[in-house]
Amino acid sequence: MPKDSESPSEPSGISRYRDKIIDGPIIRTIFWLGTPPLVNQLVVVAYNVADTYWLSVYSEQAVAVPRQMWPILMLFQALANAINTASLSIISQYVGSKAYREASTSASRFFTLSLISGGALSILLLVLRDSIFTVIVSTPSEIFDDVMKYSGVIAFDVFLNYISLTYTTILQSVGDTKRPAIVNAISVAINIALDPFLVLGLGPFPTLGVVGAALTDVIGKIISITALTYILRRYYPELHIRPAKEIDAPWARLVLRIGFPILTLGLTNGFAFLMQLRLVNMLGIIAATAFSIGFVMIDIVDAALWGLSGAPAIMIGQSLGADNPKRAREVAYKAALLIFVLMMISAAILYPLRRNLVDIFADDPNTINETDIFLQTMLPTLPFFGLFAVALSVGRGSGHTTFPTGLGMIRLWGIRIATGYIMAFILVMGSMGVWLAIATSNIIGGIIALLWIKYGNWTKAVIKN
Numbered sequence: 001m002p003k004d005s006e007s008p009s010e011p012s013g014i015s016r017y018r019d020k021i022i023d024g025p026i027i028r029t030i031f032w033l034g035t036p037p038l039v040n041q042l043v044v045v046a047y048n049v050a051d052t053y054w055l056s057v058y059s060e061q062a063v064a065v066p067r068q069m070w071p072i073l074m075l076f077q078a079l080a081n082a083i084n085t086a087s088l089s090i091i092s093q094y095v096g097s098k099a100y101r102e103a104s105t106s107a108s109r110f111f112t113l114s115l116i117s118g119g120a121l122s123i124l125l126l127v128l129r130d131s132i133f134t135v136i137v138s139t140p141s142e143i144f145d146d147v148m149k150y151s152g153v154i155a156f157d158v159f160l161n162y163i164s165l166t167y168t169t170i171l172q173s174v175g176d177t178k179r180p181a182i183v184n185a186i187s188v189a190i191n192i193a194l195d196p197f198l199v200l201g202l203g204p205f206p207t208l209g210v211v212g213a214a215l216t217d218v219i220g221k222i223i224s225i226t227a228l229t230y231i232l233r234r235y236y237p238e239l240h241i242r243p244a245k246e247i248d249a250p251w252a253r254l255v256l257r258i259g260f261p262i263l264t265l266g267l268t269n270g271f272a273f274l275m276q277l278r279l280v281n282m283l284g285i286i287a288a289t290a291f292s293i294g295f296v297m298i299d300i301v302d303a304a305l306w307g308l309s310g311a312p313a314i315m316i317g318q319s320l321g322a323d324n325p326k327r328a329r330e331v332a333y334k335a336a337l338l339i340f341v342l343m344m345i346s347a348a349i350l351y352p353l354r355r356n357l358v359d360i361f362a363d364d365p366n367t368i369n370e371t372d373i374f375l376q377t378m379l380p381t382l383p384f385f386g387l388f389a390v391a392l393s394v395g396r397g398s399g400h401t402t403f404p405t406g407l408g409m410i411r412l413w414g415i416r417i418a419t420g421y422i423m424a425f426i427l428v429m430g431s432m433g434v435w436l437a438i439a440t441s442n443i444i445g446g447i448i449a450l451l452w453i454k455y456g457n458w459t460k461a462v463i464k465n
Helices: 012-023 026-058 060-076 078-096 100-136 141-174 178-200 210-235 249-282 285-308 310-321 325-361 365-398 402-426 431-455
Strands: none
Touching: 012 026, 012 078, 012 310, 026 060, 026 178, 026 210, 026 285, 026 310, 026 325, 060 078, 060 100, 060 141, 060 210, 060 249, 060 285, 078 100, 078 141, 078 249, 078 310, 078 365, 100 141, 100 249, 141 178, 141 210, 141 310, 178 210, 249 285, 249 365, 249 402, 249 431, 285 310, 285 325, 285 365, 285 431, 310 325, 310 365, 325 365, 325 431, 365 402, 365 431, 402 431
């Protein structure tokens, strides 16, 4: 695909970001791009903690409800992740090669795909949720009714999230990570403020419990979409995003080449986490509640990971588009080291505080003890999970997504599910077997991911200049 030769002067809104990403100091640029999403992720973690707290006030067992929905959301968001991985790879590489017209055309096509896909999957979730939670997940009977109510509202959030993610990815591809982060932080702050009113029924509001927690998510997505639409139109008029009238075959083949491995990974991840949740649910409501509270704690450590890991993808994509593979590989090395160290520090800080934090969300001594064992097992392995996440980021930016996909499938199905089942039920280790399998998958996946970052053949651009 040729460069845009019809625009003699570069659009200043896009080229300003491009020059800093292509030529700026790597670590400083990672923080410049990654700090807004990092702050945003901390806000999201604060919301998850607040959400868990208010649900624990409403009912201690209700804490487990959102985590029952989590692998279902992963499954239904798999296509969104595939679309947006291709979007970031293609648009960022077009921006790196200064082909702004092609970037605009691709943005409209990705928006169209997200609109159609999100609507269809939202309806599918509404239709299938009863079978999912009875047949596949085996949700404990104590929380089944609440899970059904919660999932009925979250189905609408699936559709809205497709649109919100697409807008955010388009802005990130240009290099603008600050404005999407601000928008999301504001919407999440509103969610946090509304939570006690809608969950507990304070003031004139009715007591909605888990339905109230789900409604705040939907309200937040509506706010985000409105604000992101304004930002795109106000600050990036060069990107004319509208429903696409046609999608040509070469573009579709390129999207499939990049996105299909990610779609495969997302679907297999979703089903793997469903099976993992089923294993936990088979161990009873105490294990299911401990699993949910434990992951709220882990999300605190993961804030550094999910906040900063998007920056290397943008830098690698634009570097390869600018025909600079040496810089792309250096970005990957330094990002891996940075995220490993930051997650190690975060886990070390949280480890001695873990039991005090768990006490906030649970009163039952059995639940507290089980959550403590889970965190003792998991926290030391999180830096290795950070290395795997960097490999996913390298795949997103470069467009070479096949190896990270295969690695993700092996660590989930081969280690977490198969090994977890064997240790928990055949070797009769109970919940400890499941926790050890998850921890082992983090370590093995991280080591292999680092070897691929160093030696893998991923430094060739996927677009044609």
